[in-house]
Amino acid sequence: QARDITGDRRMQTAQRIIKSYRQRRATVCVLAGIAALILTLAFRFVSERNLNQQRVASFTHHAVVNFDRLLLPLESTREMVSPLVGKPCDGVHLQLRKIAASLQTVRSITLVHDGILYCSSIFGDRHVPVHQLQPSLPAKTTLLVLSTDKSLLKDRPVLIVWFPTAADGQSGVMEVVNIELLSRLMLEPQPPLITRVALSVAGRHLVQGKGLLETLPLADDEKRYQRTSQFFPLSVSVSGPGATRLALQHLPSQLPLALMIGLLTSVITWFTTASRMSFAREINLGLTGREFALFCQPVLHAQSLKCVGVEILLRWHNPRQGAISPEVFIPIAEAQHLIAPLTRYVLIEVQAHRHLFPADAHFHIGINAAPSHLRDGELLKDLHRLWFVHHPVQQLIIELTERDALQDVDSRMMRELHHNGVKIAIDDFGTGNSALSWLEKLQPDILKIDKSYTAAIGTDAVNSKVTDIIIALAQRLDIELVAEGVETPQQAQYLRQQGVQSLQGYLFAQPMPIEDFPAWLAGNATPAAHDDRLAPLMTIEDHSSSS
Numbered sequence: 001q002a003r004d005i006t007g008d009r010r011m012q013t014a015q016r017i018i019k020s021y022r023q024r025r026a027t028v029c030v031l032a033g034i035a036a037l038i039l040t041l042a043f044r045f046v047s048e049r050n051l052n053q054q055r056v057a058s059f060t061h062h063a064v065v066n067f068d069r070l071l072l073p074l075e076s077t078r079e080m081v082s083p084l085v086g087k088p089c090d091g092v093h094l095q096l097r098k099i100a101a102s103l104q105t106v107r108s109i110t111l112v113h114d115g116i117l118y119c120s121s122i123f124g125d126r127h128v129p130v131h132q133l134q135p136s137l138p139a140k141t142t143l144l145v146l147s148t149d150k151s152l153l154k155d156r157p158v159l160i161v162w163f164p165t166a167a168d169g170q171s172g173v174m175e176v177v178n179i180e181l182l183s184r185l186m187l188e189p190q191p192p193l194i195t196r197v198a199l200s201v202a203g204r205h206l207v208q209g210k211g212l213l214e215t216l217p218l219a220d221d222e223k224r225y226q227r228t229s230q231f232f233p234l235s236v237s238v239s240g241p242g243a244t245r246l247a248l249q250h251l252p253s254q255l256p257l258a259l260m261i262g263l264l265t266s267v268i269t270w271f272t273t274a275s276r277m278s279f280a281r282e283i284n285l286g287l288t289g290r291e292f293a294l295f296c297q298p299v300l301h302a303q304s305l306k307c308v309g310v311e312i313l314l315r316w317h318n319p320r321q322g323a324i325s326p327e328v329f330i331p332i333a334e335a336q337h338l339i340a341p342l343t344r345y346v347l348i349e350v351q352a353h354r355h356l357f358p359a360d361a362h363f364h365i366g367i368n369a370a371p372s373h374l375r376d377g378e379l380l381k382d383l384h385r386l387w388f389v390h391h392p393v394q395q396l397i398i399e400l401t402e403r404d405a406l407q408d409v410d411s412r413m414m415r416e417l418h419h420n421g422v423k424i425a426i427d428d429f430g431t432g433n434s435a436l437s438w439l440e441k442l443q444p445d446i447l448k449i450d451k452s453y454t455a456a457i458g459t460d461a462v463n464s465k466v467t468d469i470i471i472a473l474a475q476r477l478d479i480e481l482v483a484e485g486v487e488t489p490q491q492a493q494y495l496r497q498q499g500v501q502s503l504q505g506y507l508f509a510q511p512m513p514i515e516d517f518p519a520w521l522a523g524n525a526t527p528a529a530h531d532d533r534l535a536p537l538m539t540i541e542d543h544s545s546s547s
């Protein structure tokens with residue numbers, strides 16, 4: 001029962017560790033997902049904003065180019081019309097008309113002489129001082145003026161082009177462009193990005209639907225973008241909510257995509273972190289960082305109390321998480337298929353420190369192994385590679401715990417191990433729930449009585465009777481016995497009386513760093529000189545020799 005409780009606690013600790021790794025991994029996945037989501041949104045935002053900026057730029061560019069295209073032919077007719085200025089209207093009227101008709105955008109071409117508009121392509125003969133119609137005319141330089149019609153379509157916006165023909169600027173050609181209709185095409189807003197388009201000429205602005213404005217209004221939350229013509233003193237400006245604000249408004253529609261990418265990233269992260277963010281990785285780090293220390297616990301001959309061997313036990317001083325008990329990391333290592341690398345580590349380290357152990361063929365070194373390591377002869381290969389090559393004189397014992405599925409172990413494998421001089425011990429004997437038939441099949445050399453049975457000695461627990469049965473069974477099958485977890489002189493005495501060959505437990509020695517073993521062995525060789533820890537042994541010795 002006590003064993004079950006510690007077993008449960010061990011499993012709980014292992015599960016807690018695995019769970020904490022899983023939680024950390026989950027956190028990383030969630031964070032990666034959120035990062036991908038934010039990045040996607042940011043990317044969509046930036047590209048949408050750039051696209052908006054491009055749209056605005058290309059819109060205004062096209063508008064300016066269109067106005068240029070409109071005005072350039074006027075520039076070229078200038079040469080045809082200019083020579084007509086000063087000639088009598090009767091003679092040139094028809095010609096004027098033809099030219100005006102050839103320019104689809106021009107409503108009328110008029111000739112001005114000495115400040116008087118005297119000939120119009122529409123009305124023919126006239127006599128109006130030009131500044132009455134357009135206050136800025138006549139002028140010495142070429143002019144472009146946004147104005148309102150004073151003659152035909154009263155107060156409708158027009159674009160006037162003035163080409164002076166005389167140096168004093170009093171004579172010249174005035175062409176009136178039908179800008180209203182054109183502006184309806186070229187200044188058409190494109191909501192939501194472009195809510196207003198304006199053609200600006202010399203401080204006046206033509207806005208589609210609003211007519212001529214002296215100032216261009218701009219709301220607080222509006223942005224304006226302007227482009228000036230290369231050829232004419234005109235510019236087109238567009239205003240609207242701005243590329244940034246619109247891109248922001250556009251973001252919610254990108255959320256499904258961003259969520260999908262975020263989710264995908266999380267899933268991918270989950271799978272790619274499987275090997276990195278797990279306890280398995282922690283064990284691998286421990287192996288490469290040589291964080292595992294080898295301890296050994298002496299096994300004593302029950303009669304002479306001489307040390308006849310050691311069992312190698314691992315200790316993990318994990319610098320990241322502190323000491324981790326083998327009761328915790330061994331089951332996890334087995335579950336995560338990392339027990340073989342751990343065993344190889346033990347084999348290598350023991351060989352590197354073999355000078356610490358007596359060079360005696362009767363001295364045995366017990367190494368714990370997992371039955372899964374025996375599959376496909378893997379352990380045997382490792383032994384050949386890491387153990388037998390050194391030709392160790394000591395007796396190797398492989399301890400296989402009975403809690404594992406020993407019935408799956410291939411008996412041929414056992415014969416191979418025996419053939420190579422390896423002894424097999426069944427660890428924690430009595431704790432498994434396997435049938436005893438495999439005892440015959442596997443033919444182990446040693447049974448290690450589990451410490452729960454040793455603890456039951458002298459009590460009236462059922463286990464104390466089972467201890468006797470185990471001992472009888474081993475003797476009947478001629479299998480050597482080692483009792484584990486011997487803590488009291490009474491237990492030691494009883495076990496020895498029952499004929500158990502070897503004892504192991506805190507009564508004699510706790511597991512110690514293998515480097516300390518030679519000193520311990522030297523002290524143990526002369527028990528009388530040793531500290532009071534060994535005092536009970538003497539009483540057993542005395543007792544047995546007197547009986």
Ligand code: C2E
Pocket residue numbers: 297312313314325326327330339342343346367368369370399401427428451484485486487504505506507511
């Ligand atoms: P185990 O093979 O049964 O090892 C004996 C365990 O009993 C050791 O615990 C030892 O410290 C403890 N023990 C020894 N004498 C006494 C005693 O008088 N009283 C009590 N209460 N306990 C005693 P440890 O070192 O914590 O190892 C626990 C288990 O971890 C081992 O049980 C073994 O199954 C596994 N283990 C340890 N090292 C290795 C290894 O290198 N390879 C493998 N595969 N398993 C290992």
Ligand code: CA
Pocket residue numbers: 311368399427
């Ligand atoms: Ca063991």
Ligand code: CA
Pocket residue numbers: 427428448450451484
């Ligand atoms: Ca054991």
